[in-house]
Amino acid sequence: MKIFTARQIYEADKSTIQKEQIKSHELMERAATQLFEWMHSRLRGTQVNIKLFCGIGNNGGDGLVLARKLNEHGYSIKVYVVNYSDKRSEDFLLNLERLKDGKVWPDFINAESDLPEISPNDIVVDAIFGIGLNRAPDAWVGNLIKHINSSRAFTLSVDVPSGLPVDRGPWEPSYVVNSSYVLSFQVPKLVFFLPETGVYVNQWEILDIGLDQDYMINTETDFELIGRPEVLPMYRPRLKFSHKGTYGHSVIVGGSYGKIGAVQLASNACLSIGSGLVTAFIPKCGYDSLQTAVPEVMVLTGSREKNISGIEIPFEPSVVGIGVGIGQDDDTVSAFGNFLKRVDSPMVIDADGLNILSQNPEMLKDVPALSILTPHPRELERLMGQWSSDFEKLEKAKAFAAHYNLVLVIKGAHTITIYNGKGYVNTTGNPGMATAGSGDVLTGMITGLVAQGYSSVEAAIFGVYLHGLAGDLGVSSKGYEALKASNIVEHIGNAFSDVFRQPEMEQKESGQN
Numbered sequence: 153m154k155i156f157t158a159r160q161i162y163e164a165d166k167s168t169i170q171k172e173q174i175k176s177h178e179l180m181e182r183a184a185t186q187l188f189e190w191m192h193s194r195l196r197g198t199q200v201n202i203k204l205f206c207g208i209g210n211n212g213g214d215g216l217v218l219a220r221k222l223n224e225h226g227y228s229i230k231v232y233v234v235n236y237s238d239k240r241s242e243d244f245l246l247n248l249e250r251l252k253d254g255k256v257w258p259d260f261i262n263a264e265s266d267l268p269e270i271s272p273n274d275i276v277v278d279a280i281f282g283i284g285l286n287r288a289p290d291a292w293v294g295n296l297i298k299h300i301n302s303s304r305a306f307t308l309s310v311d312v313p314s315g316l317p318v319d320r321g322p323w324e325p326s327y328v329v330n331s332s333y334v335l336s337f338q339v340p341k342l343v344f345f346l347p348e349t350g351v352y353v354n355q356w357e358i359l360d361i362g363l364d365q366d367y368m369i370n371t372e373t374d375f376e377l378i379g380r381p382e383v384l385p386m387y388r389p390r391l392k393f394s395h396k397g398t399y400g401h402s403v404i405v406g407g408s409y410g411k412i413g414a415v416q417l418a419s420n421a422c423l424s425i426g427s428g429l430v431t432a433f434i435p436k437c438g439y440d441s442l443q444t445a446v447p448e449v450m451v452l453t454g455s456r457e458k459n460i461s462g463i464e465i466p467f468e469p470s471v472v473g474i475g476v477g478i479g480q481d482d483d484t485v486s487a488f489g490n491f492l493k494r495v496d497s498p499m500v501i502d503a504d505g506l507n508i509l510s511q512n513p514e515m516l517k518d519v520p521a522l523s524i525l526t527p528h529p530r531e532l533e534r535l536m537g538q539w540s541s542d543f544e545k546l547e548k549a550k551a552f553a554a555h556y557n558l559v560l561v562i563k564g565a566h567t568i569t570i571y572n573g574k575g576y577v578n579t580t581g582n583p584g585m586a587t588a589g590s591g592d593v594l595t596g597m598i599t600g601l602v603a604q605g606y607s608s609v610e611a612a613i614f615g616v617y618l619h620g621l622a623g624d625l626g627v628s629s630k631g632y633e634a635l636k637a638s639n640i641v642e643h644i645g646n647a648f649s650d651v652f653r654q655p656e657m658e659q660k661e662s663g664q665n
């Protein structure tokens with residue numbers, strides 16, 4: 153699913169109004185009717201106090217339409233107009249009149265007003281600012297937002313949490329509504345998925361308000377949300393008359409004394425995702441344990457007992473995944489550097505492989521084109537320097553990936569794969585996966601997909617998706633705390649099946665942070 157910028161959403165809005173020959177207030181009515189139906193289908197007339205905070209733009213207009221409909225259906229509502237500007241939008245004004253026609257009289261909140269009482273049992277509808285926010289809210293509006301946040305009431309945000317701009321970080325982090333649930337129109341917003349701004353969104357759901365499909369399909373976006381519909385077409389079916397050679401021979405290079413488990417996890421994951429053959433290249437100390445733990449994996453050892461000091465592979469591998477548990481001994485670093493010079497085909501580089509690159513940036517030019525680097529945020533920072541916001545991080549990552557012609561997988565709650573100026577935001581995974589060895593499993597999975605002929609970017613996107621899904625399936629039986637990296641490997645097969653599961657009903661895009 154494409155992730156549009158605010159400017160693109162306004163364009164889609166305009167194009168819909170033109171093509172359908174409707175008025176903008178009719179589109180507002182359509183959007184707010186969706187909001188109402190969402191609430192009504194859940195509340196079914198329950199007598200709870202609903203407090204609607206409406207700004208003076210179209211986000212506020214949505215709130216007013218919702219208030220009118222709730223009132224018509226007998227709900228107990230109180231409407232507050234947050235009067236932060238006298239530039240009220242036309243559709244806001246129209247709907248203010250319609251609300252008054254229904255005998256609902258909003259309270260107007262200004263800089264001098266007392267803050268209204270909000271009980272933890274109330275439902276707050278947050279329609280103060282939408283995607284039109286273009287500067288920090290005034291301090292008194294910020295204080296109102298803080299007041300809403302401290303009320304502990306269930307807070308339903310219209311389109312976006314008020315105070316959260318959609319194309320940058322907030323000016324003042326405490327002036328952003330902490331949403332319990334965001335009902336976002338038509339498309340998800342990038343800020344829902346980034347570590348600094350995703351914290352304002354507990355759960356989100358997309359409401360389809362029927363914006364112009366032609367515009368949506370034909371407009372290129374810088375980011376895309378990756379769910380099942382996006383990964384299904386990437387799948388490469390296994391062929392009846394195929395053999396293990398068809399699916400590639402992967403080599404996992406890594407391990408050092410005390411860190412052989414990393415290679416075990418990566419090679420096991422590599423096999424489980426379908427690599428025809430897997431060979432591990434490790435120091436001698438790991439030979440027995442690895443052969444015993446994963447008998448299907450072939451093992452080559454270097455000349456040293458405890459670390460890798462030279463990498464010799466006596467055949468042409470389909471792909472190499474390198475770095476897990478490899479350490480940073482001087483001779484390992486030079487073995488790594490020499491190996492990079494000798495390999496031309498894309499590799500998967502993780503963990504200490506990335507740290508070696510950060511320490512020795514001159515090696516970056518030897519990394520084969522289209523290699524996949526899988527840093528977590530600290531490793532990314534070591535590779536490309538600090539950033540001041542998530543948005544700057546993404547811009548730097550795009551520039552870095554383009555400069556070296558690489559695929560960058562930025563690991564996190566929503567892992568983002570960067571390639572060719574575009575970011576692919578993953579939707580699977582859970583906090584149970586923040587556990588030792590989880591990254592080693594991902595390295596093995598991506599390596600195994602490249603071995604089977606997936607392009608680098610597809611291997612990264614699909615591998616990240618399946619890794620998260622395997623973790624989600626693992627959590628359903630183990631729980632968050634007990635989930636181990638080896639459980640993720642055990643669920644890779646189920647993750648494939650899940651991708652092909654027929655949806656029981658129409659899937660709605662939604663998520664939880």
Ligand SMILES: NC(=O)C1=CN([C@@H]2O[C@H](COP(=O)(O)OP(=O)(O)OC[C@H]3O[C@@H](n4cnc5c(N)ncnc54)[C@H](O)[C@@H]3O)[C@@H](O)[C@H]2O)[C@@H](O)CC1
Pocket residue numbers: 161162165179180183207208209210211212213214236237239241280281282283284285286287288289290310311312337338361363
């Ligand atoms: N594009 C769509 O698909 C649709 C959008 N609708 C709603 O329209 C919203 C956008 O409406 P608007 O463009 O009117 O913008 P907002 O309602 O988000 O903000 C209102 C206005 O306040 C001003 N403003 C921005 N930051 C401010 C600040 N810090 N202090 C004081 N004033 C500030 C701006 O001039 C802005 O236009 C969406 O979020 C959505 O809720 C819906 O009505 C229907 C369809």
Ligand SMILES: [K+]
Pocket residue numbers: 211278279280281282309310311312313314
């Ligand atoms: K809002």
